[in-house]
Every structure is written in C-alpha cells, then in structure tokens.
Amino acid sequence: ENIFDRSRMAPKTPIKNEPIDLSKQKGCTPERNPITPVKIIDRPQPDPWTPTANLKILVSAASPDMRDREKKKELFRPIENSEQSDTPDSLQYDIVDDSTVDEFEKQRPSRKQKSLGLLCQKFLARYPNYPLSTEKTTISLDEVASILGVERRRIYDIVNVLESLQLVSRVAKNQYCWHGRHNLSQTLKMLQDAGELQYGELMTSQHREQDLEYKFGERKKAIIPDSQDRTLLDFSEPDCVSASANSRKDKSLRIMSQKFVMLFLVSKTKIVTLDIAAKILIEETQDTVDHSKFKTKVRRLYDIANVLTSLGLIKKVHVTEERGRKPAFKWIGPVEFPENTDDLRGHSPASNPLPETQRGACAPYQTSTAGKQRLTRHASFNSAQPCEATKRKVSSEPNSPHQERQACSVNSDKNSSKMINLAAVCRQKIEEDTGSAKKSNITLPVSLLSVPGDSDFCVNPLPQAVFPVVQADVPSFSLPVGISSQASNPSMPPASKTENGKPTLLPNQPFLCFPSSSLFMLCGGLQENNMSEPLPTAGDLGSRSAEAQAPTVCQKRSSQKCSSPAAPGDDEEPAAKKQTLEHRDLPLSLVVPKKPESPKAESSPGSDCSAAVHLQTNHLDLASPAAPETANKESTKPLDCQEQGKQSQKKVPDDPPPGNEHISKENANQPFQPQYLYVQPTAGLSSFNFLFSANQAPGAISLAANQMPSLSVPCVMVPSAALASFPLVPFTSPLSPVPDSSFSAAASTNFSVSSLASATPVFRSSTAVVTPKVSAAPSADPQQPAHPALHLSPVLTRSCSAVKLDSPVCMGHPVTLLKLQQPSSAPLTPKNIRPAHHEAFFKTPGSFGDPAAWKKNEGTQTRNASSVQRRLEISSTSPD
DNA sequence: CGCTCCCGCCATGCC
DNA sequence: GGCATGGCGGGAGCG
Numbered sequence: 002e003n004i005f006d007r008s009r010m011a012p013k014t015p016i017k018n019e020p021i022d023l024s025k026q027k028g029c030t031p032e033r034n035p036i037t038p039v040k041i042i043d044r045p046q047p048d049p050w051t052p053t054a055n056l057k058i059l060v061s062a063a064s065p066d067m068r069d070r071e072k073k074k075e076l077f078r079p080i081e082n083s084e085q086s087d088t089p090d091s092l093q094y095d096i097v098d099d100s101t102v103d104e105f106e107k108q109r110p111s112r113k114q115k116s117l118g119l120l121c122q123k124f125l126a127r128y129p130n131y132p133l134s135t136e137k138t139t140i141s142l143d144e145v146a147s148i149l150g151v152e153r154r155r156i157y158d159i160v161n162v163l164e165s166l167q168l169v170s171r172v173a174k175n176q177y178c179w180h181g182r183h184n185l186s187q188t189l190k191m192l193q194d195a196g197e198l199q200y201g202e203l204m205t206s207q208h209r210e211q212d213l214e215y216k217f218g219e220r221k222k223a224i225i226p227d228s229q230d231r232t233l234l235d236f237s238e239p240d241c242v243s244a245s246a247n248s249r250k251d252k253s254l255r256i257m258s259q260k261f262v263m264l265f266l267v268s269k270t271k272i273v274t275l276d277i278a279a280k281i282l283i284e285e286t287q288d289t290v291d292h293s294k295f296k297t298k299v300r301r302l303y304d305i306a307n308v309l310t311s312l313g314l315i316k317k318v319h320v321t322e323e324r325g326r327k328p329a330f331k332w333i334g335p336v337e338f339p340e341n342t343d344d345l346r347g348h349s350p351a352s353n354p355l356p357e358t359q360r361g362a363c364a365p366y367q368t369s370t371a372g373k374q375r376l377t378r379h380a381s382f383n384s385a386q387p388c389e390a391t392k393r394k395v396s397s398e399p400n401s402p403h404q405e406r407q408a409c410s411v412n413s414d415k416n417s418s419k420m421i422n423l424a425a426v427c428r429q430k431i432e433e434d435t436g437s438a439k440k441s442n443i444t445l446p447v448s449l450l451s452v453p454g455d456s457d458f459c460v461n462p463l464p465q466a467v468f469p470v471v472q473a474d475v476p477s478f479s480l481p482v483g484i485s486s487q488a489s490n491p492s493m494p495p496a497s498k499t500e501n502g503k504p505t506l507l508p509n510q511p512f513l514c515f516p517s518s519s520l521f522m523l524c525g526g527l528q529e530n531n532m533s534e535p536l537p538t539a540g541d542l543g544s545r546s547a548e549a550q551a552p553t554v555c556q557k558r559s560s561q562k563c564s565s566p567a568a569p570g571d572d573e574e575p576a577a578k579k580q581t582l583e584h585r586d587l588p589l590s591l592v593v594p595k596k597p598e599s600p601k602a603e604s605s606p607g608s609d610c611s612a613a614v615h616l617q618t619n620h621l622d623l624a625s626p627a628a629p630e631t632a633n634k635e636s637t638k639p640l641d642c643q644e645q646g647k648q649s650q651k652k653v654p655d656d657p658p659p660g661n662e663h664i665s666k667e668n669a670n671q672p673f674q675p676q677y678l679y680v681q682p683t684a685g686l687s688s689f690n691f692l693f694s695a696n697q698a699p700g701a702i703s704l705a706a707n708q709m710p711s712l713s714v715p716c717v718m719v720p721s722a723a724l725a726s727f728p729l730v731p732f733t734s735p736l737s738p739v740p741d742s743s744f745s746a747a748a749s750t751n752f753s754v755s756s757l758a759s760a761t762p763v764f765r766s767s768t769a770v771v772t773p774k775v776s777a778a779p780s781a782d783p784q785q786p787a788h789p790a791l792h793l794s795p796v797l798t799r800s801c802s803a804v805k806l807d808s809p810v811c812m813g814h815p816v817t818l819l820k821l822q823q824p825s826s827a828p829l830t831p832k833n834i835r836p837a838h839h840e841a842f843f844k845t846p847g848s849f850g851d852p853a854a855w856k857k858n859e860g861t862q863t864r865n866a867s868s869v870q871r872r873l874e875i876s877s878t879s880p881d
Numbered sequence: 882c883g884c885t886c887c888c889g890c891c892a893t894g895c896c
Numbered sequence: 897g898g899c900a901t902g903g904c905g906g907g908a909g910c911g
Contacts, residue, residue, distance in 0.1 A: 014901045115887065117900060142900090154889070157902060173896095174900065252905070303886055328884070885910080892903075 105264045115151070118307035121159045128179045138179035140169060158254065162308035165258035186335055189266060196263030204709050240600050257282055257298075265315065265332035274320050274329035275302050305812060 113119065124145060132138055142160070146153040160177055165167045167188045169177045260282055264273045279298040309315045314334035317328045 112885090112887065152889080153900090154902075155887085157900090161902075300886065300905070301903085303884095307886080444907080527896075659889095883911095885908100887908080888906090890904090890906100893901080896898085896901080 072656055116307065117155065117158060117304055118311050120149060120151055120155055121311035121751045123310045124156070124159050128181065130180060130182045132181040132183075139172060140177040140179055141174045142177065159302050159308055161254040162305050163312075165255040166262065166312070166314075168312070189262065189335060192263045193266035196260075196267040216452075254301060254305065257301055259307075261302060261305050262309070262314070263328070266336075268332070271332035271336065272318060272320060273298050273332075274327045274331050275306070276327060289844075455488055493734075 013725070127145070127148075128140070130140055140160070142156050146156045149156070160171075161170055164171060166178060167184050168182060169179050172178045232493055260276055261273070263269055264278055264281060276295075276299070279295055282302075283294055283298050305318070306449055309330070310317065312334075314332065315330040316333050318329050318331045320329040321327075495581060
C-alpha cells in the first residue's frame with residue numbers, strides 16, 4: 002500500500018523529506034536495516050520477528066550498541082531516504098519523470114502512510130502476540146523508531162497506549178519489555194472492574210444523590226474528586242517496581258487509554274463516541290471543560306483509538322444520533338473475561354459471545370475475588386519485573402477464554418494483583434470521587450446510562466434495559482417469546498451476538514430498547530396487582546420506599562420473597578441484567594443484541610447473578626408457562642446463589658455458583674416465553690417503563706436496586722392488556738399464556754426502580770448466574786431471589802453503581818435471561834419509545850408516552866446506544 | 882467543510 | 897545542561 006500510495010501520493014505533494022519511507026521497512030530488522038535500510042523494509046513482516054530477531058534486538062538494546070544504532074539510524078535515515086527514492090520501482094518511475102518531484106514525492110508518504118495506526122501495526126508486527134514466556138523481548142525505543150522511520154515521539158504514543166494495556170512494560174530508559182497479549186484479558190478485566198467501580202459508583206452515587214436530592218441538577222455538583230480517579234488506573238506500580246516508572250505525572254495518555262478502554266468495557270453497547278469519551282475523560286479530570294480542552298482530548302483519543310484499532314480491540318464506527326452522525330468506536334475485543342464466570346462459561350456457550358478475541362476472555366473469576374486482594378499487593382504494571390512475571394503469569398494464566406483461561410486463573414498472581422490494586426485503588430478513589438455527581442453522571446453515561454438527568458438512575462438502567470438480547474445462545478427462548486426479537490426481528494441473529502454481540506445490535510436490535518430511562522424491564526411474577534411497582538431496591542430501597550407506591554411493592558415482594566428490601570432486587574436484577582445487556586448493546590444508538598452474558602460477574606457477583614437468574618427464570622416462566630420447571634430450577638438456584646451472593650456482596654466476586662450455568666442452560670433450553678409488560682412511566686419521572694414478565698413470580702421482580710433506591714420513580718405497571726396496545730405488545734400477550742391474566746392482575750411486580758441500577762450489578766454477580774430460581778413460583782423463592790438482589794444491593798450499593806454499569810457483564814451470565822427477553826426485546830419498542838426526547842436520545846424515559854412515539858423512534862435506536870452521551874447531554878438538558 | 886490526526890514545540894523531570 | 901518523556905495544539909491532509 003505504501004508503495005502505491007507513494008507513487009500516487011508522492012506526486013501530489015512533495016513534502017518534506019522524511020525518513021518515513023522507512024515505513025516500508027516496517028520491518029524488521031533493526032540493525033541490519035541500518036545498512037540497507039530501505040528495501041528490506043518493504044515487507045512488513047508479520048512473522049518477522051523471529052526469535053532471533055528478538056534476540057538481536059535484545060542484545061542490541063542491552064548493549065551500548067543501542068546508542069550506536071541510533072547514530073546509525075540517523076545516518077540511515079538519510080540513506081534510506083535516498084534509497085527509498087530509489088527503492089520503489091514504481092515510485093521511481095512515476096517520480097522519476099519529474100526530477101524535481103521525485104525526491105519529494107517519494108519521500109512523502111501520504112499522511113495515511115504515516116498514520117499512527119499504521120505505525121502501530123508495523124510496530125506490532127514486529128512482536129508476537131503471544132510471545133513465549135521464556136523469551137523476553139525488549140524493545141528499544143530508538144531502535145524501533147529508527148526502524149520504523151519515525152520520530153521517537155511517535156513511538157511514545159504507541160508504547161504508552163500499549164503500556165496501559167500491559168502489552169508492554171517499561172523496563173528502563175528507552176527500554177520496554179514486550180509482553181504480548183497474554184495478559185491482555187486480565188488487564189481488560191481489571192479495567193472493566195475498575196471501570197465499573199468508577200462509573201458504577203458514580204452511577205450509584207448519582208442515583209443516590211438524585212434520589213435524595215435532586216433529580217436534576219445538583220448531582221453533578223456533587224463533587225468530584227476526580228483527580229484521583231485518574232490515578233486509579235495507574236497500574237503503575239504501586240509497589241513494585243521502581244517507582245521510577247511512575248515518574249511522570251500522570252501520563253495522561255496512558256491513563257486516558259485505560260479510561261477509554263474502561264468505557265468500552267463498561268458500556269453495554271460497546272460503542273463509545275469520541276465526544277462522549279472526551280467529555281467523560283475531561284470531566285473526570287476536570288470540571289471545566291473548555292472547548293479547547295475538548296478538542297485536545299479528542300485528538301488524544303484519536304491517537305489512542307488508532308493504537309487500539311491496530312490492536313484489534315476497537316474499530317471505527319459512526320453513530321447516528323439525532324443530531325447527526327458522530328464518530329465512535331466500537332469495542333471488538335474480548336468482552337467477557339473469565340472471572341467468575343466460570344460458571345457461566347460452563348453453561349453458557351455464551352462464552353461464545355466472547356468476541357473475537359477469545360483469548361481475552363479468560364479471567365477466572367477467582368481472580369476477581371481473590372485476585373483483587375492479591376492484586377492489591379502488587380500493583381505495578383509497569384515494573385520491569387513484571388515482564389517476566391507477567392510472562393509467567395501469562396503462561397500460567399491464560400487469558401484467553403478458551404485457551405488462556407486456564408492460565409489466567411493462575412495468573413492472578415502478579416498481574417492480577419496489579420490489576421487488583423488498580424481496581425482497589427480505583428474503587429477507593431471512585432468511592433471518594435463518587436461523591437461527585439458529575440463524574441458519576443458522566444461516567445455512567447458510558448454505556449450505561451442513559452439516564453437523563455433526572456431519572457438518573459432510571460435512565461441508566463433503562464437504556465440498557467432494553468431487552469436483553471440474548472445472544473442467542475438459546476434460540477429457543479427468544480423465539481418463544483412473543484416479542485422475541487429474534488423471531489420478530491430478524492435482525493439479530495443470535496449468532497451474531499456471539500461475537501461481540503454488538504454487531505447486530507445497532508440497527509436492528511432484536512432487543513427492545515427502551516428509552517433509556519424510561520423503560521425497565523422487569524420480569525417477575527406479576528401477581529399482585531398491577532400497579533405500581535416501585536420497587537424498593539434492595540438495600541436502598543428506601544428510596545423507593547420514599548415513594549408511596551413502594552409499599553405495595555414491598556409487600557409484594559415480601560410476599561414473594563423479597564423480604565428484605567434488598568431482596569427485591571432479585572427480580573429486578575434479572576431484568577436488570579437483561580437491560581444491562583441490552584444497554585451495552587445499545588450504548589450508542591443502537592442496541593445491540595449481543596450477548597449479554599459475559600460480563601462480569603464480578604461486581605456483585607453472586608447476588609447479582611442470582612438475581613439475574615431469577616429474573617430469567619421469571620421471564621421464562623412468564624414466557625413459557627410451560628416452563629415452570631425450569632423456573633423452579635432456576636429459582637432454586639438463585640436462592641442458593643443468593644446466599645452465596647450475600648457473602649460475596651461486595652462485588653468481589655463471589656463464587657459463581659455452578660448452578661447458574663445450569664440454569665442458564667436450562668433456560669435456554671426451555672421454551673420460555675417470557676412475557677413482559679411494558680409499563681410506561683408516568684410522566685413524572687422520567688418515566689420508567691417496566692416490562693414485566695408475565696409469569697414471573699412477583700418476588701422476582703423485586704428490585705435489587707439497592708442503590709437505586711431512589712427509584713421511587715413513579716412507575717406504572719401496565720396490565721398486559723394495556724401493554725398490548727403498545728408496540729411492545731408482543732411481550733405481553735402473545736406468548737404467554739399465563740401472563741396475561743397474571744399481568745393484568747399481577748402486574749404489580751415488585752421491583753424497585755432503583756434496583757434497576759442495582760440490578761444490573763446484580764447480574765454481574767456470579768451468583769446470579771447460579772441461581773436462577775424457578776420462576777414458576779416466583780413467589781416461592783422470593784427470598785432467595787430477593788436476597789440476591791439484596792445482597793447486591795447492600796453491598797453493592799456502592800459497588801452497585803458500578804454494577805449497573807457492569808451489569809452488562811452480568812449479561813454474560815444472564816445470558817439465558819437475555820434470551821428470554823430478547824424475544825420481546827426485539828421489539829424495538831424502546832426505540833420507538835424514545836422519541837419523546839431526542840435528547841433523550843438516551844433516554845428520557847418518560848417521554849414517550851405514546852406508543853406511537855415509540856414507533857417513531859425506532860430509528861432512534863441509536864439514541865439508546867449512547868447512553869453515555871445521553872447522559873451527558875441530558876444532564877445538560879433537562880429531561881422532560 | 883469538517884473530521885482526523887501528524888508534527889514537533891516545549892514543558893517536565895531525572896540524571 | 898542534557899536527555900528522556902510526553903502534553904499539547906496548530907494546522908494540514910483527506911473525504
């Protein structure tokens with residue numbers, strides 16, 4: 002390409018002479034090149050780096066020779082340049098003619114040729130993705146720079162980003178150690194966790210605040226102690242190694258890179274627009290956002306994005322929002338990480354969902370739990386030592402889901418420890434920071450949120466809430482459901498999900514997207530009444546309680562099982578999971594059907610999961626009346642989970658109960674047809690919409706929300722019948738036989754809105770996975786289900802926030818749920834719904850009141866997608 | 882015209 | 897003072 006371009010390009014503008022030509026060289030051999038630089042280069046070598054090459058490099062690096070090289074390179078450059086001109090035959094030809102031009106032209110690689118992304122590819126081509134643990138590869142900045150024919154400054158850009166992902170670590174001055182992607186999954190997981198914490202907390206905090214205080218404004222003020230936040234990410238060496246590594250101040254690029262990645266990992270949709278990311282990053286860093294700063298941030302993000310793109314972790318996409326089309330990046334890297342998910346994995350093929358990078362997935366859940374602690378100790382990513390360690394780890398820990406996974410678990414040691422540290426740090430910071438509303442708002446946005454300013458919580462949850470789509474692992478589910486997105490929506494093939502899920506998402510999401518805040522999906526038994534359901538969130542419920550409605554809900558819950566406020570969460574959780582899943586997808590504008598699964602169970606692990614499960618079960622039940630069995634199973638599990646989950650409460654990962662897997666599987670198998678009721682929110686709050694599964698046990702619905710307590714938002718339960726009218730319709734009636742009646746009557750599910758938020762978190766928890774209780778008798782287990790939720794909520798609360806975000810993670814587990822839901826989801830309704838606000842694009846929930854609107858909005862999917870954005874925007878604008 | 886983002890000045894810090 | 901790092905933003909390439 003280069004050659005071509007050059008030939009072509011060159012003519013255009015003779016630019017300065019640049020060494021760049023080297024690019025051709027891409028390649029390889031550093032030293033050699035010196036002498037005969039040019040031509041060699043031509044082919045990039047993928048392979049290139051043979052062990053030998055590495056050795057050479059190392060050697061060179063080690064030795065003072067390096068310097069020499071530099072010298073050489075300098076020398077070379079000229080040479081190369083001259084040669085280059087020669088080199089390319091074609092070029093020459095073209096160029097040659099014009100003598101004058103020649104020089105310039107040749108040299109002048111087009112801008113593209115010089116792009117950081119291309120440069121990064123060349124850089125990466127030199128090193129193996131999965132280097133043998135034994136070999137260490139050292140990278141000499143000077144060498145690389147000379148080889149690649151670029152200034153060292155550029156190499157710093159690349160290396161800093163790579164370092165943020167621990168693909169390399171700095172060993173010494175000019176020296177970096179290449180680790181390859183062995184640790185990538187772990188690192189990503191860490192980032193995900195950290196992201197959840199940060200953002201999650203924020204969210205939670207926001208919610209809280211909101212609940213407490215405002216709905217609109219103040220939250221942000223809240224404060225933000227962000228400064229520290231950034232630090233959070235620093236893997237850099239806490240302990241280990243030389244502090245030297247850290248030296249610089251913040252190294253914004255590195256931190257930014259991590260944060261940027263975190264946004265993706267937290268985002269349901271996996272799509273992050275640059276502007277949103279910039280806003281978030283800026284906010285974290287600073288309150289003030291000048292335009293100039295914004296621009297600068299965006300520039301940096303491009304730099305980072307180019308590197309990440311070269312790594313195959315993200316890809317450029319465009320999100321179309323109301324305002325227009327915005328550049329965005331979609332995460333195409335591994336989404337799921339081992340974590341706890343073992344369980345999940347087991348049962349759910351969902352693992353499939355793992356995106357392309359399977360490798361990524363590995364994280365053992367253990368790591369999450371244990372890991373953190375451990376990690377705490379270590380911490381330093383950077384440390385030179387790490388390299389080795391990491392390698393080892395790597396070897397041991399496999400990251401990749403499949404292969405690597407094993408290793409991963411092991412790894413946890415150092416790397417994980419480091420990671421953990423970060424996470425821990427982040428948490429703390431986050432917690433601290435959390436206070437600041439702004440952040441939270443912002444952060445949340447990422448994927449999650451959609452919440453409009455007002456309904457913060459709600460919103461957030463909602464967005465995601467869209468129906469979960471399950472990726473389809475189990476088609477059966479989806480279909481059954483009336484809604485089934487799948488069925489109805491062709492768009493989402495389950496399969497697609499598997500990948501990242503994303504793909505499909507956008508456009509057609511099978512899932513339903515609700516306006517961000519506006520909708521909630523609930524699954525649960527509806528028994529009681531239809532009424533409102535405010536759900537108390539589990540822990541926090543209070544908020545919910547705040548609202549009058551809550552009581553009923555509570556009762557319901559209690560009846561169901563929700564006993565504790567927290568408990569209620571369960572039901573919700575599941576829903577939440579779904580939502581979360583959806584959300585992820587949605588993030589930007591679209592919802593993607595991805596697989597929900599994965600995620601992380603970390604945060605609220607068990608409990609969440611369980612909750613999720615419940616939901617699922619519920620859904621299932623609802624969906625398929627027939628399926629009660631499954632439901633039961635699930636339900637039971639959930640219970641267990643709950644118990645477990647409680648323990649785990651903290652986000653730390655609980656153990657993932659094996660059960661979950663089963664459940665999920667079961668679910669999948671089962672024909673559930675979840676029915677959902679969609680409730681539109683009253684105008685008030687942002688209107689939340691709830692979807693309930695028809696049959697679920699009431700208990701299930703309960704919210705976990707804990708954090709969200711605030712949700713008090715008025716939610717309206719709509720009888721299935723009512724729903725029918727809605728676009729959503731599918732959910733309600735069709736499927737489920739049961740449901741209808743139940744709906745109408747029961748509609749009241751308990752769930753706390755707030756829980757929603759929490760809910761998501763719940764999902765995460767491994768537990769959730771485990772337990773899906775049986776929905777059939779939703780009521781039956783109320784406790785259990787509830788518990789899970791509760792667990793989550795209480796513990797989570799803080800974490801919860803994170804959780805929410807995370808929820809997506811949960812998704813993985815939840816997968817089953819997703820499936821169920823999806824069906825309906827497809828419905829789009831959400832999208833449709835959206836219409837109400839544009840701004841809302843995210844979400845404003847309430848806005849839609851009319852069904853019609855919903856329909857209209859379909860197009861809006863996008864809006865769903867960018868929850869973050871929404872949030873951001875919303876915040877500014879007030880939601881309706 | 883606006884999105885991208887290259888390029889390199891220059892600040893920061895360590896030695 | 898020199899060198900390694902890397903923040904930063906002007907302004908150009910490109911679609």
